Amino acid sequence: MRRGLFLLSAVALALGLSGCGERDQVVVYKQGKYQGKPDTQPWNNEPPIAELKGGKWDKGNQASWEESIKQRQLAQHEHKRIYQ
Amino acid sequence: MARMKFLCDAERCIECNGCVTACKNENEVPWGVNRRRVVTINDGVVGAEKSISVACMHCSDAPCMAVCPVDCFYRTDDGVVLHDKDLCIGCGYCFYACPFGAPQFPQAGAFGLRGKMDKCTFCAGGPEVDRSPAEFQKYGRNRLSEGKLPACAEMCSTKALLGGDGDVIADIYRERVLRRGRGSEVWGWGTAYGPGRPGAQPPQQQQQQQPSGKRS
Numbered sequence: 001m002r003r004g005l006f007l008l009s010a011v012a013l014a015l016g017l018s019g020c021g022e023r024d025q026v027v028v029y030k031q032g033k034y035q036g037k038p039d040t041q042p043w044n045n046e047p048p049i050a051e052l053k054g055g056k057w058d059k060g061n062q063a064s065w066e067e068s069i070k071q072r073q074l075a076q077h078e079h080k081r082i083y084q
Numbered sequence: 085m086a087r088m089k090f091l092c093d094a095e096r097c098i099e100c101n102g103c104v105t106a107c108k109n110e111n112e113v114p115w116g117v118n119r120r121r122v123v124t125i126n127d128g129v130v131g132a133e134k135s136i137s138v139a140c141m142h143c144s145d146a147p148c149m150a151v152c153p154v155d156c157f158y159r160t161d162d163g164v165v166l167h168d169k170d171l172c173i174g175c176g177y178c179f180y181a182c183p184f185g186a187p188q189f190p191q192a193g194a195f196g197l198r199g200k201m202d203k204c205t206f207c208a209g210g211p212e213v214d215r216s217p218a219e220f221q222k223y224g225r226n227r228l229s230e231g232k233l234p235a236c237a238e239m240c241s242t243k244a245l246l247g248g249d250g251d252v253i254a255d256i257y258r259e260r261v262l263r264r265g266r267g268s269e270v271w272g273w274g275t276a277y278g279p280g281r282p283g284a285q286p287p288q289q290q291q292q293q294q295p296s297g298k299r300s
Contacts, residue, residue, distance in 0.1 A: 034156075036171050039166065040213065041161060042229040045230075074252065074256075076243055076256060
């Protein structure tokens with residue numbers, strides 16, 4: 001009987017203390033600071049498969065990604081795309 | 085480093101709304117939300133009708149970022165302004181601050197409550213794992229991570245809407261204006277003829293010496 005009471009009080013104590021572990025549920029505001037999750041840079045992804053007709057670059061190489069996307073931008077230039 | 089921008093050529097836009105459709109299809113934008121739309125002035129007036137495709141302009145000094153009370157906006161290294169929907173509280177401050185009306189709010193719930201803000205992402209997704217289902221569901225497709233440009237610009241049939249690095253698309257636009265000799269009124273001669281020449285006039289107008297041809 002006494003042992004049962006002891007176990008019951010121990011469980012009640014553990015459950016009661018678990019309420020003290022509550023975390024902040026609001027964002028702490030800091031002027032000019034982004035509070036959200038970090039984003040992945042596009043050049044840190046693998047280039048897509050050929051069927052998707054995306055760009056080609058070396059993973060992690062920002063310069064090669066920028067060169068790839070620049071070539072894609074120049075495709076909007078019909079004077080160069082058509083007459084050359 | 086690239087600084088991604090949109091530029092719409094009002095001389096070429098034919099108000100086909102192809103960019104709007106491409107955006108909605110590519111990103112599966114919910115009903116009632118238009119990340120991009122076409123604005124027409126002088127509708128029906130012969131010779132004076134001009135259309136322009138408008139979405140988030142990914143401002144270098146974005147007012148939406150300045151007014152957001154929870155700081156959910158960030159700018160990528162490419163100059164694309166994105167936001168974290170997990171932080172957005174749907175207050176609508178960014179909508180009032182934006183001069184282009186870019187932030188959109190879906191109707192959420194049975195009572196039409198304003199949902200989390202949605203806007204053009206320059207097809208760059210958001211702060212989730214790139215090309216993941218979670219990113220697609222919240223922000224749409226991440227075409228930049230595939231080495232592609234925004235669907236609206238790549239779909240534009242007349243190539244009125246240009247998307248990409250500001251320097252590159254300004255060069256394209258400049259050469260276009262120089263060839264046809266007109267049509268940079270919306271964006272100014274600085275964009276059309278290069279920096280350092282405020283108030284510059286095209287060669288044809290310099291020869292004609294038209295006093296009423298002042299452009300901004």
